[in-house]
Amino acid sequence: MLRFGAMVTKKEISDKSCKIGVIGLGYVGLPMAAILADRGYTVLGGDISSKIVNKVNQGKAPINERGLPELVEKAVKSGRLVATVNTREVVKKSDVILIVVQTPIGGNKKPDLSCLKKALETISENLRKKMLIIIESTLPPGTTKNLAIPILNKSGLVAGKDYFLAYSPERAIPTKTLEEIQKNDRIVGGINEESAILAKQLYSNITSGEVFTTDIATAEVVKLIENTYRDVNIALANETALLCEKLGVDVMKVISLANKHPRVNLHMPGPGVGGHCIPKDPYFLIDKARELGLELKVITSARELNESMPKHLLEIIERALKATGKRVENSKVAILGVAYKGNTDDVRNTPSKAVIEELMKKCEVFSHDPLVTQDFGGKFSNDIIEVTREADCLVILTDHDVYKSLDLEKLSKVMKKPGVIVDGRRILDPNKTATTGLKYFGIGL
Ligand SMILES: NC(=O)c1ccc[n+]([C@@H]2O[C@H](COP(=O)([O-])OP(=O)(O)OC[C@H]3O[C@@H](n4cnc5c(N)ncnc54)[C@H](O)[C@@H]3O)[C@@H](O)[C@H]2O)c1
Numbered sequence: 001m002l003r004f005g006a007m008v009t010k011k012e013i014s015d016k017s018c019k020i021g022v023i024g025l026g027y028v029g030l031p032m033a034a035i036l037a038d039r040g041y042t043v044l045g046g047d048i049s050s051k052i053v054n055k056v057n058q059g060k061a062p063i064n065e066r067g068l069p070e071l072v073e074k075a076v077k078s079g080r081l082v083a084t085v086n087t088r089e090v091v092k093k094s095d096v097i098l099i100v101v102q103t104p105i106g107g108n109k110k111p112d113l114s115c116l117k118k119a120l121e122t123i124s125e126n127l128r129k130k131m132l133i134i135i136e137s138t139l140p141p142g143t144t145k146n147l148a149i150p151i152l153n154k155s156g157l158v159a160g161k162d163y164f165l166a167y168s169p170e171r172a173i174p175t176k177t178l179e180e181i182q183k184n185d186r187i188v189g190g191i192n193e194e195s196a197i198l199a200k201q202l203y204s205n206i207t208s209g210e211v212f213t214t215d216i217a218t219a220e221v222v223k224l225i226e227n228t229y230r231d232v233n234i235a236l237a238n239e240t241a242l243l244c245e246k247l248g249v250d251v252m253k254v255i256s257l258a259n260k261h262p263r264v265n266l267h268m269p270g271p272g273v274g275g276h277c278i279p280k281d282p283y284f285l286i287d288k289a290r291e292l293g294l295e296l297k298v299i300t301s302a303r304e305l306n307e308s309m310p311k312h313l314l315e316i317i318e319r320a321l322k323a324t325g326k327r328v329e330n331s332k333v334a335i336l337g338v339a340y341k342g343n344t345d346d347v348r349n350t351p352s353k354a355v356i357e358e359l360m361k362k363c364e365v366f367s368h369d370p371l372v373t374q375d376f377g378g379k380f381s382n383d384i385i386e387v388t389r390e391a392d393c394l395v396i397l398t399d400h401d402v403y404k405s406l407d408l409e410k411l412s413k414v415m416k417k418p419g420v421i422v423d424g425r426r427i428l429d430p431n432k433t434a435t436t437g438l439k440y441f442g443i444g445l
Helices: 010-014 029-038 050-057 068-077 087-092 114-126 143-153 177-183 193-204 216-247 251-258 281-291 297-323 351-360 384-388 408-414 430-434
Strands: 019-023 042-046 081-084 096-099 132-135 164-167 186-190 211-215 332-336 364-368 379-381 393-396 420-423 439-442
Touching (some): 010 193, 019 029, 019 087, 019 114, 029 042, 029 068, 029 081, 029 177, 042 087, 050 081, 068 177, 081 087, 096 114, 114 143, 132 193, 143 164, 143 216, 164 193, 164 216, 186 193, 186 216, 193 211, 211 216, 216 251, 216 297, 281 297, 297 351, 297 439, 351 364, 364 384, 379 384, 384 408, 420 430, 430 439
Parallel strands (some): 019 042, 019 096, 042 081, 096 132, 186 211, 332 393, 364 379, 393 420
Antiparallel strands (some): 164 186
16 A cells, blocks of 8 residues: 655665655656566556556556566556556655656757646645655756756745755666666766765665766756767768768778777767657757857757758668669658667657658658557558568668568569668668669668
8 A cells, every 4th residue: 555655764765665656657767667666666657648557557568668568567466566647646645756757859949848847746736845856857957956946846845955856867778778777877966965865775776887976957967968979979970871972981891890999989870860869858958058158069960960861861762763773753662660769669750750751752652660550651561571562662761670680582572673772770781682682772881
């Protein structure tokens, strides 16, 4: 039975007698809730989506994430994880609250913090003395100070004096979320030392990595700069790919040899950057810097370059079809991969959307994905042969493991002759592909 929370102490966190509320049971919140329950905490998860709540209470995971179905089933069966759409109850019955709602950007590329505001307001209306509130959602710099604290303090309580407040951004990568939440180092920003110590105690019970404490403003920037580093690195890989195409050099050879250098770690080029985080986190910095009169030139150019990659891929498709004596206009193009990255069902900001939508203006498009059921128009099937049949061009947009071992002999037989492959992820061997009679085009080649 969940009891009404009173006051959270370091001991209650360490002996797991405190109750934890997790607000937002999405790609990050649900894995976190299930891990906490597995570690022995009593967890009440709140989400505004009744579909998610019902699934969780049936012991099922609404998303495809390695190990999550088993962990959710175990947590729910043990009685230590219960979900509800009533987030008010979550706050009332918990001592510690984790906020893990989405923080996207809007059409204007500015932060959309509406879900966060709503969650904070619900907490504020039900906040009690000595509760510990931890924000895990990724935040634009200054959000805790300028948005979260004013809303929470509307309760009449004062942050750092009457209740504890910390910011601990999530750093796990989809497809390895469970593993990384339990292994990665963690950053904890506290509004005061006590808040940081309490939050550190909680995360020390979850991760085998180190937990570093700092102030909240620093922690906010750390999270954003991590994802921005990755975006800029991918942009550099993409720009290298564009250069290699002009030079007649293979970008994969360049990157793999450059990465032999002890201080070089270039990422991979691709058809664009998707997912909930990397395409938007740099905008949190760009937007804030602009407000302060600073143009972030490198970060902005990297974003622009990565956003232009679907268009570049369309150009390669046109070139590939032309090389086989065809025009896009009369062709059938088969797209392999709708998810934004391999082995996930996540389609948020997927580059496949732009590629499919643009192609559909000109030709017949069939798409396939082993994990996704949503399509972006054209015809969609989970059967590769059905999608590939009579196709003039096969385009790989997602590095799902199943695509790395495609039976190209079989596919080339069902495709129209001469068939061509555009490898947007560089997961196939160009020479081996050529032996199947299919012409090979790849990004950066
Ligand atoms: N997905 C990742 O791998 C990842 C990694 C690192 C950081 N993050 C950050 O973590 C945060 C969450 O990301 P996510 O991918 O889990 O998002 P998500 O969209 O998968 O999940 C958010 C959940 O919150 C729920 N929600 C929204 N408003 C609510 C409210 N007021 N009360 C209760 N529930 C509410 C939504 O219904 C949704 O299920 C974001 O800030 C994101 O940038 C995500």
